[in-house]
Structures are given as structure tokens and as C-alpha cells.
Amino acid sequence: MLLHHLRIGWRNIRGQRFYSAIHIVGLSVGICACVVIYLITQYEFSFDTFHPNSGRIYRIVAGASTDEGGQLFWNSPFPTISNLEYRVTGFEARTAFTGFGETIQVLSERGEEVARYSGRQADNDYAFSTILTGPDFFTIFPHQWLIGNPDILRDSAQIVLTESVARKYFGPGPLKDMLGRGLVYNDSLLVRVAGIV
Known part of the structure; x- marks a missing residue:
């Protein structure tokens, strides 16, 4: 029975080559996109997981533009945090x-x-x-x-x-x-x- 279905499928692919190529390319691109999204997500969630309660730790980053058009980033500058503790409630620490x-x-x-x-x-x-x-x-x-x-x-x-x-x-x-x-x-x-x- 399986051999019969494979023969019919092969005949359809040979008979409609253009549409078969579109379907196969679309399926391949879809599978590749899913694999890439999975790998990127896995990579992004792999950082800093060794901290206890890592799912409850958030990082606030501030940025500024330089006169030359570049970007500077600061890891939680002190004035930003001290203002946030009064404006946003719910910080445990x-x-x-x-x-x-x-x-x-x-x-x-x-x-x-x-x-x-x-x-x-x-x-x-x-x-x-x-x-x-x-x-x-x-x-x-x-x-x-x-x-x-x-x-x-x-x-x-x-x-x-x-x-x-x-x-x-x-x-x-x-x-x-x-x-x-x-x-x-x-x-x-x-x-x-x-x-x-």
C-alpha cells in the first residue's frame, strides 16, 4: 500500500514539475525558518541562567548618541535606578x-x-x-x-x-x-x- 502511494506521488511530481518545485521549495524554506527561529531563541534564553531566580531579574540599559552619530550604552546608571525606585513599584531589590x-x-x-x-x-x-x-x-x-x-x-x-x-x-x-x-x-x-x- 505504501509503495502504491509513493508511486502515485512520484507520478504527480513528474507530471506537475513547476508546482511541485514551488511546494518543495516552500516546505524547505518553512522548515529552515523554524529551525533558525528555534536556534536563535534557544541561544537568547541561554544567558545568565545560573543565577537563582534568573526569571525574576531584569536589566535596564540606558543609551545616548554621540556627536559623531555613534551610540553609547550604560549598564543601569545610578541616577536611572534611583529615579525608577520611586516611579515604579514592585521592586524587591x-x-x-x-x-x-x-x-x-x-x-x-x-x-x-x-x-x-x-x-x-x-x-x-x-x-x-x-x-x-x-x-x-x-x-x-x-x-x-x-x-x-x-x-x-x-x-x-x-x-x-x-x-x-x-x-x-x-x-x-x-x-x-x-x-x-x-x-x-x-x-x-x-x-x-x-x-x-
């Missing part, structure tokens, strides 16, 4: 953050410079190695604290490092010995390590 790509000087325990690093994650990289943020950052993006706690962000002269960055700056050794060590950003902003995640 909010924090602003912005990249900070200034040079980093690592100080010894005596306060002398022992190393200097670029403000980027890698040479010729666009990503900043540091972000400036508010006290609710670790409420929205929880981390495992090795030393310290989230309340230290209430003091602007404190900094939190990841374990890998702390070891990069201060070398091997106990993490508790790295607390209180100084970093200088842009040759003028002195901060002290108060936590490691």
Missing part, C-alpha cells in the same frame, strides 16, 4: 552597576606598589575587570562567601574580590591574610579588600 576599567595597583602590606594591572579582564579585551555597584548587589546575585559578608558594600572604600582574582593580585596563601590589603585604582582611589567570594 535593586542595584546599579557600571564597569570600571581603570588601572589597578596592588599594594604590599607596607603600602608600596608591588604590581600593576590593566583595568580590562585581558589585554585587548572590551570587558572591564571591576564593577562599581551598590549594597543590594549580592541580594540579587548571591555568591558563596569565603571571607566577609554582603554588608561590607555599604562602605564605599571596601572591595570584594573573587578567589581567582585575589590569588592573581596577592599570590598563594591563606585568604584571611588578604583581607585589609590595599588596591589603588587610577592612581588615586584607595580601597581595601573586605571580602572574597
Whole structure:
């Protein structure tokens, strides 16, 4: 029976080649479009899913045009967030953050410079190695604290490092010995390590 249907289908395709070609091309384009839409959607939904409650976290981005016609984008500038909290209700927690790509000087325990690093994650990289943020950052993006706690962000002269960055700056050794060590950003902003995640 199946062989009979295949023969009839083949005869129809050979007898009406033009219409068959249109149908086959249309079916192929439709299938390809569905696959492309699925892949794009899957790719877009694959970001930042490791955060707990990632479906409840929203990012607000502000943009501006330059005099030359280009576009600048800021990740949640502080004035935008502070105005939104009064105009829009329903925020459980909010924090602003912005990249900070200034040079980093690592100080010894005596306060002398022992190393200097670029403000980027890698040479010729666009990503900043540091972000400036508010006290609710670790409420929205929880981390495992090795030393310290989230309340230290209430003091602007404190900094939190990841374990890998702390070891990069201060070398091997106990993490508790790295607390209180100084970093200088842009040759003028002195901060002290108060936590490691």
C-alpha cells in the first residue's frame, strides 16, 4: 500500500514539475525558518541562567548618541535606578552597576606598589575587570562567601574580590591574610579588600 502511494506521488511530481518545485521549495524554506527561529531563541534564553531566580531579574540599559552619530550604552546608571525606585513599584531589590576599567595597583602590606594591572579582564579585551555597584548587589546575585559578608558594600572604600582574582593580585596563601590589603585604582582611589567570594 505504501509503495502504491509513493508511486502515485512520484507520478504527480513528474507530471506537475513547476508546482511541485514551488511546494518543495516552500516546505524547505518553512522548515529552515523554524529551525533558525528555534536556534536563535534557544541561544537568547541561554544567558545568565545560573543565577537563582534568573526569571525574576531584569536589566535596564540606558543609551545616548554621540556627536559623531555613534551610540553609547550604560549598564543601569545610578541616577536611572534611583529615579525608577520611586516611579515604579514592585521592586524587591535593586542595584546599579557600571564597569570600571581603570588601572589597578596592588599594594604590599607596607603600602608600596608591588604590581600593576590593566583595568580590562585581558589585554585587548572590551570587558572591564571591576564593577562599581551598590549594597543590594549580592541580594540579587548571591555568591558563596569565603571571607566577609554582603554588608561590607555599604562602605564605599571596601572591595570584594573573587578567589581567582585575589590569588592573581596577592599570590598563594591563606585568604584571611588578604583581607585589609590595599588596591589603588587610577592612581588615586584607595580601597581595601573586605571580602572574597
